[in-house]
Amino acid sequence: MAAEEVFRQLADSLAFNNSPDFFSDLVARLARILAVDHVLISEVLDDRGRVRTLANWSEGQLRDNLSYSLAGTPCEKVVAAKPCFYPSGVSQIFPEDELLQLIGVEGYLGLPMLALDGTPVGLLAIMSNAPLSLPSVGEEVLRIAAAQAGSELGRRRAEKSLVESERRLHTLMNHLPGMAYRCRNDQYWTMEFVSQGAQELTGYRPEELEGNRRVAYVELIHPADRDRVFDQVQASVVIGKPYHCIYRLVTATGQIRWVWEQGQSVTDVDTGDVLLEGFICDITEQHESERVQEAVIQTATAITSRLGDDYFPQLVQHLTRALNADVGLIATFYNEDSLETQALVVAGEVADNIRYTLADTPCHEVIEQGECVGHFDPPRSIPRPGKGEPLLVHSYVGRRLDSASGEPIGSLTVLYCNPAPDLKLATSVLRILAAGAAAELERQSNDRRIQQLAYVDGTTGLPNRIRFMDWLNEELPRSEGRGSALGLIFLDLKRFKEINDVLGHDIGDQLLAAVAMRLDQSRRPEEFLARLSGDEFAFALPDLGRGDLPRAIERFRVAFAAPIWAAGRDFKLAVNLGAAQFPQDARSAADLFQCASVAIHQAKRSDDGACVFDIAMAETLNHRRALAERLAEALRDDLLLLHFQPVMDLASETLIGAEVLCRWYDEQWGWVSPAQFIPLAEERGLIIDLGDWVLRTAALQLQTWQAQGLVFPGRLSINISAQQFGDPGLADRVALLTRGVEPHFIGLELTESGFMRDPDGAVGITERLRSAGYVLSIDDFGTGYSSLSYLRRFAADTLKIDMSFVRDMLENSHDYTIVTTIVAMAHSLGMTTVAEGVESREQADALARLGCDRVQGFYYGRPLDGDAFAERWLADEEPPRS
Numbered sequence: 001m002a003a004e005e006v007f008r009q010l011a012d013s014l015a016f017n018n019s020p021d022f023f024s025d026l027v028a029r030l031a032r033i034l035a036v037d038h039v040l041i042s043e044v045l046d047d048r049g050r051v052r053t054l055a056n057w058s059e060g061q062l063r064d065n066l067s068y069s070l071a072g073t074p075c076e077k078v079v080a081a082k083p084c085f086y087p088s089g090v091s092q093i094f095p096e097d098e099l100l101q102l103i104g105v106e107g108y109l110g111l112p113m114l115a116l117d118g119t120p121v122g123l124l125a126i127m128s129n130a131p132l133s134l135p136s137v138g139e140e141v142l143r144i145a146a147a148q149a150g151s152e153l154g155r156r157r158a159e160k161s162l163v164e165s166e167r168r169l170h171t172l173m174n175h176l177p178g179m180a181y182r183c184r185n186d187q188y189w190t191m192e193f194v195s196q197g198a199q200e201l202t203g204y205r206p207e208e209l210e211g212n213r214r215v216a217y218v219e220l221i222h223p224a225d226r227d228r229v230f231d232q233v234q235a236s237v238v239i240g241k242p243y244h245c246i247y248r249l250v251t252a253t254g255q256i257r258w259v260w261e262q263g264q265s266v267t268d269v270d271t272g273d274v275l276l277e278g279f280i281c282d283i284t285e286q287h288e289s290e291r292v293q294e295a296v297i298q299t300a301t302a303i304t305s306r307l308g309d310d311y312f313p314q315l316v317q318h319l320t321r322a323l324n325a326d327v328g329l330i331a332t333f334y335n336e337d338s339l340e341t342q343a344l345v346v347a348g349e350v351a352d353n354i355r356y357t358l359a360d361t362p363c364h365e366v367i368e369q370g371e372c373v374g375h376f377d378p379p380r381s382i383p384r385p386g387k388g389e390p391l392l393v394h395s396y397v398g399r400r401l402d403s404a405s406g407e408p409i410g411s412l413t414v415l416y417c418n419p420a421p422d423l424k425l426a427t428s429v430l431r432i433l434a435a436g437a438a439a440e441l442e443r444q445s446n447d448r449r450i451q452q453l454a455y456v457d458g459t460t461g462l463p464n465r466i467r468f469m470d471w472l473n474e475e476l477p478r479s480e481g482r483g484s485a486l487g488l489i490f491l492d493l494k495r496f497k498e499i500n501d502v503l504g505h506d507i508g509d510q511l512l513a514a515v516a517m518r519l520d521q522s523r524r525p526e527e528f529l530a531r532l533s534g535d536e537f538a539f540a541l542p543d544l545g546r547g548d549l550p551r552a553i554e555r556f557r558v559a560f561a562a563p564i565w566a567a568g569r570d571f572k573l574a575v576n577l578g579a580a581q582f583p584q585d586a587r588s589a590a591d592l593f594q595c596a597s598v599a600i601h602q603a604k605r606s607d608d609g610a611c612v613f614d615i616a617m618a619e620t621l622n623h624r625r626a627l628a629e630r631l632a633e634a635l636r637d638d639l640l641l642l643h644f645q646p647v648m649d650l651a652s653e654t655l656i657g658a659e660v661l662c663r664w665y666d667e668q669w670g671w672v673s674p675a676q677f678i679p680l681a682e683e684r685g686l687i688i689d690l691g692d693w694v695l696r697t698a699a700l701q702l703q704t705w706q707a708q709g710l711v712f713p714g715r716l717s718i719n720i721s722a723q724q725f726g727d728p729g730l731a732d733r734v735a736l737l738t739r740g741v742e743p744h745f746i747g748l749e750l751t752e753s754g755f756m757r758d759p760d761g762a763v764g765i766t767e768r769l770r771s772a773g774y775v776l777s778i779d780d781f782g783t784g785y786s787s788l789s790y791l792r793r794f795a796a797d798t799l800k801i802d803m804s805f806v807r808d809m810l811e812n813s814h815d816y817t818i819v820t821t822i823v824a825m826a827h828s829l830g831m832t833t834v835a836e837g838v839e840s841r842e843q844a845d846a847l848a849r850l851g852c853d854r855v856q857g858f859y860y861g862r863p864l865d866g867d868a869f870a871e872r873w874l875a876d877e878e879p880p881r882s
Contacts, residue, residue, distance in 0.1 A: 022152055023055035024062055030126065030145060031057050034138055038103065038127040041113075041149050044079055044120060051075060051123065054153070058103065072096035078110035078123040085109045088131040100127075107132020111142050113150030121153055178281030181217075185237065185265065185274045188216040192275070201259070201282055203252025222248035222256065229261075237265040237274065246283070258284045311440055312343035313350050319433065320345050323426050325414035326391055327382050330401075330437060331363060332410035339363055339410065342441070351385040366398030366411045373397050373427060382415070393417055399430035401438040412437055453821065457531040458814030459509045460516035468530035468538055472589040475528075476582055479542060486582040487541035487549045488592050490600040491519070491556060494574040494609065496535040505811055507567040514566035515573070522559040527552075538596075544581060553577050553610050576603045580613035590683065594624075624676075628684045630666055631677050635689055640664050642697050643863035646873055647717065647834065647856045650848050655873055657714030657747065659856060660698045661863045662690065682721065691724045692737055699738035701866045702745060710874040715775060717747040725750055726758070731768040743773030749800065751779050766794050777834065799826040803837025803857070810842055823850045 019025070027039040038058045042051040045067065052067040070076040074094055077084045086093060090108040091100045100108075109132060110125035124146040126132075179202070180195040194206040208214035221229055225247035236243035242264040249259045263278020312330050320328035327346050331339040334355050341353040358364050365372040379392040398413035412434055414426055455467040463471070472488075479486045493515065500508040512535065519537060523529050528540040541552055556577060563570035578600025586592040595613040603611035634640055644658040664672045681687040698716050705712050720730070727733060738746055748769060750762075766776055777798035801822050809815045819835070826833045835847050838857030847855060864872055 023149065024057075026145060026149060027055040027057035028062070030141070031060075033141060034126060034134060036126045036128045036132070038105065039125070040127075041122065041124050042075070043113075043122040043153055051079065054122070068099060073100070074108050074110055075123055075125060078112050078125065079120050080112075083109075083111050085132075087133070090127075103127075104129055106130050109134070109142065111146040113146050113153060115150065115154050121150055121157075124149055178279055180279050181263075182275055182277045183217065185276050187218070188212055189218045189276065191217055201251075201257070201280065202249065203255075220249050220251070222250055224248070233263075233276070237276075240265070243278075257282050258286075311444075312437070313345070315433070315437060316343040316345045317348070317350060319412075319429070320348070320414060323414055323429060324416075324418075325426070326417045327393060327415040328413070330410065330412050332401075332441060333408075342410070346382055347384055347388075347391060349385045362396045362398055362413055362415070363411045366400050366413060367408055370400045371398070371427065371431070379417075391417055397426040397430060399427075399434040401434055401441060403438065403442055409438060409441055453818050458817075460513050460531045462516050462520070462537075463528070463530040465530065465532045468528070468532065468540070469589060469593070471528055471530075472540060472592070475540065475542060476589055476592075479582060482543070484542070485544040485584065486592075487539075487544040487552065487579060488581065488596045489539040489541065489549075489552060489556065489577060489579045490532075490596045491537045491539070492576050492600065493535040494576060499571070503567075510567040511564065511571055514564050514571075518559055518564055519556070522556055549579055549581060549612060553579055553612070557610065575609060576600055577610040578603045578613070579611070585613050588683075590679070624680065627669070627672065627676065628680045628686075630668070631664070631672075631680055632684070632686060634664055634666065635686060635693060638693075639666075640690075640693065641865060642694065642701060643865055644701075644716070644869040645856055645863040646861040646869075647714070647854055648860045650835075650844065650852055650855050653860075655713055656854065657717060658712075658869065658873075659717045659749075659863075660694060660719070662694055663863075682723065687721045687723050691719075691721050692733075694718060695734060695737040699741045699746075702741055704866065705870055705874060708870070710870055712745070712874060715745050715747045717749050717777060719749045719751075719779060722751060725762065725765065728761070728765060730765055731772045731774070734769070734774065735772060744775070747775040747777055747798075749777045749779040750796070763794060766796060796831065798832045798834055798854075800834045800836055801852070806835050806837045806843060806847070806857075807839070810846060816846075819847070819852075820850055823852050827851060 023041050027041055030036075031039045040056045041054045043054055044051050049071065050067055050069050053065040056063040056065055070079055072094060074084050074086060074090060074097070086108045088106050091097070091105055094100055105127040107128040107130065108125065109127075110123050112120045113122040113124060115121045124142060126142065177197065179198040180193075181191055181198075182193040184190045184192065190212050191209045192211075194209045196206060198204060198206045198209055202209070202217075202220055204215060209217055218226065218230070229245050229247050232245055233243050242262065245261045247259060247261070249257050251257060259280050260283045261278060261280045263276050266275050266277055267273070268275055316328040316330055320326070327344075329341050329344045331341045334340040337359070338355055338357050340355045344351045344353055358367065362372065362374060365374060373396075375395045376393060379394045381390040382393055383390050393415040394417060396413055396415040398411050400408055401410040401412055403409050412430055414430070455464060455470075456462070457464040475486065496508070496511075499511060512531070515535075516529075516531060516537070519529055519539075523539060526542055528542075530538050532538050539552070539556070541548065557575065560573050560575055563572050565571075578596050578598070580586065580592055580595035580599055582592050585595045595617070598617045599611045599613040602617065603609050641663040643661045643663050645661060646655050647657040647659060648654065649656045662674060662678070664674075664677055666672055678687075678690075681690045695718060698718055702712060702716060724730060734746070734748065735743070750766070769776055775798070776794075776796040777800050778794070778796050779800045799822060801819055805815045805818045805822075807815075809819050823833050832853045833851075834854040834856065835843075835852050836856055838844050838847065838855045838859050840859055843857075844855060844859060861872070
């Protein structure tokens with residue numbers, strides 16, 4: 001066929017690009033022009049992994065359209081915007097292409113169809129059952145056809161998108177809770193378009209308002225408001241600004257409704273006339289509830305920044321003022337039959353909280369019914385704070401406060417001396433504020449529970465080690481400011497382990513509780529007593545005078561002269577006592593703690609079981625200083641090591657990551673425990689450099705594994721110190737130190753104590769880290785004090801349960817309760833849990849029953865260096881558990 005004839009026929013086919021049969025006609029014409037067996041035109045589907053034919057010509061006739069996967073086909077390369085030509089053997093080159101095999105294709109030529117921006121939207125392919133040979137103008141014909149087909153496909157998609165957009169706009173307009181409109185700016189505001197919401201708003205159907213067929217919209221505006229609204233709209237039209245109006249509307253049934261209108265003027269492009277377009281909605285309920293809103297805003301504005309202990313007194317005080325009430329109270333259950341006020345306001349003054357029996361009180365009706373409005377006949381007397389005549393209250397409004405699970409937890413009530421107050425207003429306001437008050441009650445209860453778990457020893461009820469160290473760190477600067485000394489005494493029980501081993505831990509715990517009571521009775525009011533761990537107790541003695549420390553040691557020794565009654569028997573106990581004092585022996589809490597530890601260690605070797613720290617014992621501290629110097633050298637000379645401990649999915653027991661652990665082998669002292677050198681690094685200002693080294697080295701190790709072709713599942717979890725976490729630019733610093741590693745491979749572990757130093761600042765830092773792509777964990781959870789109100793705001797994904805709770809959870813009911821609480825709380829916040837220190841199958845099974853997600857510990861694998869970890873965990877598909 002001559003070239004002129006080829007292009008003429010092509011032009012004839014392309015001339016009907018608006019025809020529904022455009023693609024079908026084109027493939028048929030191309031098959032004849034180029035003398036090929038098969039022609040197809042396909043469009044790329046949204047997932048880019050599949051295409052669908054728009055026209056399919058095969059062996060002389062049109063075939064049904066079909067969709068197929070691009071993978072393993074020559075079309076895959078074409079869709080990547082690359083022409084693809086295989087004169088022969090295409091079926092052998094692409095053996096996985098079932099379509100090629102089915103029709104026996106030998107030759108193939110495909111060209112991409114591109115959108116205006118160059119994005120592939122489809123492909124045009126010709127195929128022959130024999131080796132493919134094109135006429136001289138064949139490639140030019142296909143390029144023209146592909147370009148036109150792409151253009152037509154783009155046009156159809158745009159047209160489809162426009163139709164869909166118009167459909168959505170129509171749906172939106174007719175489902176808005178109000179009336180959208182377009183009208184002329186004449187004296188009648190003649191409507192040209194009105195949405196379906198007009199009928200609910202005005203009582204008239206849209207067609208009755210359009211063209212003023214039944215009524216002009218301007219006639220619906222209340223006569224007293226009509227001129228004001230018209231003038232307001234015209235003033236906005238003149239200056240070209242949007243208008244906003246509130247006015248009354250008279251409906252078809254004669255009802256008067258308050259409406260809010262917003263709109264602006266537009267110019268008709270065809271006629272040049274000024275039109276108005278806008279939206280009108282019914283605000284009757286809002287308008288009538290203005291007083292409710294004012295009362296709520298007045299109360300809420302005064303208390304929103306006062307979350308804490310004075311929240312409820314502030315709430316009740318402002319609530320009574322806003323509602324003109326004489327008495328207000330919020331009360332919670334003390335027991336099943338009585339309530340205790342959390343705040344009580346009488347005649348504008350905050351009164352002392354009281355407990356009272358629930359029966360025969362307004363609160364009883366409120367608790368029973370959920371909400372109650374009542375009157376007293378005769379009126380009831382309410383004492384004023386201090387002196388003065390009691391108040392006689394005639395009526396009350398109360399609202400029950402329910403927990404998130406729907407259980408009653410208290411009531412919010414206001415009472416009036418006025419026999420006829422606006423009780424409807426009070427009812428509405430209490431309904432609005434009750435949910436917030438109940439939520440704050442639960443938050444404070446949860447915070448107290450978390451604080452109890454974090455700061456109080458569950459066996460003895462004494463402050464625990466964490467609370468003691470917090471107190472000591474706060475008290476030492478005060479003692480220094482007063483120029484006074486502070487004594488620290490450690491006490492432990494001799495042969496307590498024998499009692500535990502012989503009589504059992506239950507009796508041992510009862511004995512510890514009795515010991516705590518004896519010690520509490522022996523201490524002076526200003527002395528601070530805590531249980532550190534096991535059978536170890538500590539006393540802090542502020543404002544220590546000359547000779548006070550030996551006398552205190554003797555006082556506590558004498559306290560154990562008499563037997564202690566516990567678990568139905570008498571126990572005769574002896575104790576060891578070690579003491580040190582600030583500032584004579586140490587100038588920091590950690591060093592003072594260390595001095596007392598050295599002293600009690602020495603006391604255990606002495607005959608009388610008591611020892612006061614002296615200078616000879618300072619060798620231990622000198623050793624720590626020398627250790628700190630060696631650590632600085634090791635860090636400078638890159639002599640530290642990284643080990644990696646596997647983190648396992650508890651359900652499948654498969655590897656999902658590893659925790660990065662820093663290790664140090666010193667030529668002089670051998671392996672140095674992290675429990676020694678990491679606190680030293682924090683004290684000596686080396687922790688930032690150490691943290692940077694760990695981040696940088698961990699990233700290099702991950703890159704090494706990847707270069708070796710090893711697949712590391714999950715992510716490397718890296719501990720971030722409190723000092724590192726104080727850097728607002730931490731996200732950028734981590735990115736710099738781990739460059740070359742995608743953020744999702746890195747997990748950052750933050751301790752509770754670290755982020756609770758500055759909770760508000762921590763929220764911003766964690767959000768920036770999360771935005772950068774890093775997964776965040778809260779490490780050693782349960783050993784610090786995290787307020788739930790902050791925990792919800794931290795952008796953390798995971799809570800790690802400290803091994804101190806996991807280790808004894810099967811023997812210690814207190815630890816088991818803590819683990820249960822942490823897992824439940826984490827899941828309620830949408831967070832994952834990781835249990836540390838799992839050393840037995842029984843612990844793993846118990847954690848699985850509690851719903852814990854992930855675990856790590858010696859039961860699954862010990863920390864290994866990079867090469868050993870790769871050989872043990874990354875080389876084998878299913879490595880055996882050690």
